[in-house]
Amino acid sequence: MSASREDTAARRPGRGAEPYTLASLVEVAATAFLERGYDATSMEDLSRAAGITKSSFYHHVSGKEALLRGALDRALDGLFGVLAEPAALEGPPVDRLRHIVRRQVEVLATELPYVTLLLRLRGNTETERWALARRREFDQAVASLVREATEAGATHPQVDPGVAARLLSGTVNSLIEWYRPGRVPVPDLVDAVERQVFDGLLGASG
Amino acid sequence: MSASREDTAARRPGRGAEPYTLASLVEVAATAFLERGYDATSMEDLSRAAGITKSSFYHHVSGKEALLRGALDRALDGLFGVLAEPAALEGPPVDRLRHIVRRQVEVLATELPYVTLLLRLRGNTETERWALARRREFDQAVASLVREATEAGATHPQVDPGVAARLLSGTVNSLIEWYRPGRVPVPDLVDAVERQVFDGLLGASG
DNA sequence: GTCTATAATAGGATAGAC
DNA sequence: GTCTATCCTATTATAGAC
CATH class of the missing domain: 1.10.357.10 (Tetracycline Repressor, domain 2)
Known part of the structure; x- marks a missing residue:
């Protein structure tokens, strides 16, 4: 697993936009899963794609399986x-x-x-x-x-x-x-x- | 990953049969990968499927990627x-x-x-x-x-x-x-x- | 060639400060 | 809501005895 993982552009909700919702994070996750596969995608990858840290990511979603x-x-x-x-x-x-x-x-x-x-x-x-x-x-x-x-x-x-x-x-x-x-x-x-x-x-x- | 992993029958080379070859272990591995997917299959799973311990398995093959x-x-x-x-x-x-x-x-x-x-x-x-x-x-x-x-x-x-x-x-x-x-x-x-x-x-x- | 034991690290998940 | 620090388990891989 040595592939670059920075290619998924980070995107945070814009000024005044909706905060992170389950649906929006599911979208981010599904896009990442599409590229690398479910098992090969870490929560670290996902949080970075969402533009926040892993811990913050966990504040919005209960775990990887919930995204799936x-x-x-x-x-x-x-x-x-x-x-x-x-x-x-x-x-x-x-x-x-x-x-x-x-x-x-x-x-x-x-x-x-x-x-x-x-x-x-x-x-x-x-x-x-x-x-x-x-x-x-x-x-x-x-x-x-x-x-x-x-x-x-x-x-x-x-x-x-x-x-x-x-x-x-x-x-x-x-x-x-x-x-x-x-x-x-x-x-x-x-x-x-x-x-x-x-x-x-x-x-x-x- | 809570699925049972004992369903792949262990098979060791029979009496007088060839010892473990790369090809024979690749066969075991590919069958396991087919069932659970490459990432979700551990070297422990593979060695058990081959009927030997993980360490012994490593004696015959350099790693997971070589099997792939x-x-x-x-x-x-x-x-x-x-x-x-x-x-x-x-x-x-x-x-x-x-x-x-x-x-x-x-x-x-x-x-x-x-x-x-x-x-x-x-x-x-x-x-x-x-x-x-x-x-x-x-x-x-x-x-x-x-x-x-x-x-x-x-x-x-x-x-x-x-x-x-x-x-x-x-x-x-x-x-x-x-x-x-x-x-x-x-x-x-x-x-x-x-x-x-x-x-x-x-x-x-x- | 096979084993037990153990390193080394990645990855899921949580604690607690701000 | 977000962060840093940390826990804990699974997993790849190696050491060294037999």
Whole structure:
């Protein structure tokens, strides 16, 4: 762990701005976790990124795990919010799937650090296992839709729907590995992922 | 980190078997890293998994980073080996791409712990940055092929080839998130990924 | 080659002054 | 709210006996 740790710009709340809130510190933490990984990021790193000492940092937050939990909550809220949208609940399976994929890309893009944290969990603590369980719920909802779509004859039947669903989720989630805000306009990204997922590289339609 | 750490079965070299080699310990380490993550796995965990004490473990290996390096070497050898195969070097871009995707799935499946480690790197140490640079080389070779295929008119032109290449790699690499040996026969997996990547979920051909 | 014991340090968390 | 100083445990790594 010899990498420079000064590259995250320190930022204190400006004159007259809000004091440190859990949400603002979760944001700082998630950004740092995104760069170096959760385990490799120390509380010292985080406090410096927030522009205060480690002790002061502890005055605002109970510990590292609380930051993790706050970030995971935000990620899961975003994802489950998509499942609750009307267009995800009504209509032919393929249309609902299309809507979910498109909105999921938007959530990944806008909540990038939080979702990244969720997708990199290994289940080492109780908090992590809880979040992983919720994530599995989300994946299973998507998998059910893929199965329905296959039963309705909308997808090619040669591939096991369970495997197809995992590859679909994998394609969408892989965004966290390279997408960074501003690089590609989100609407373009949404279209690209939809196309790749439903039509593949060779895509007949369009 | 309160998770049980006794779940990895201890294994010592059997009577008359080879003594501990770097390769055998790298194998033990990579398997443990796959479960808990690199940072969250201690040398104590690793030595116990190998069936000896931490001190004895250090007698065979210089440190944690050497194990990481050994595992990354193996992953990169597998991937670059694919690029060097005749079918990856000759023929129309789409055919070469198809071959690489299929073989890459096989390498991921057979070298799962090693490739997983490679794909989860954050670049925190010099070793990690070196491996990430080599990985980028591989990805760029694939991206070049996607660009060639697009220029040859083989793929639909609406999606930026750079983005398409990243989504392609993302789909293939996402295997490490769920594939475990024995669950799905490798040939089926290879076919499923090829289909998803080139034809998508709705896939016209076949 | 394996062990017990121990160094050396990093990192999470707290005490208490200001 | 912020700081300096400190505690305490986990972890990497080494010393030296057998």
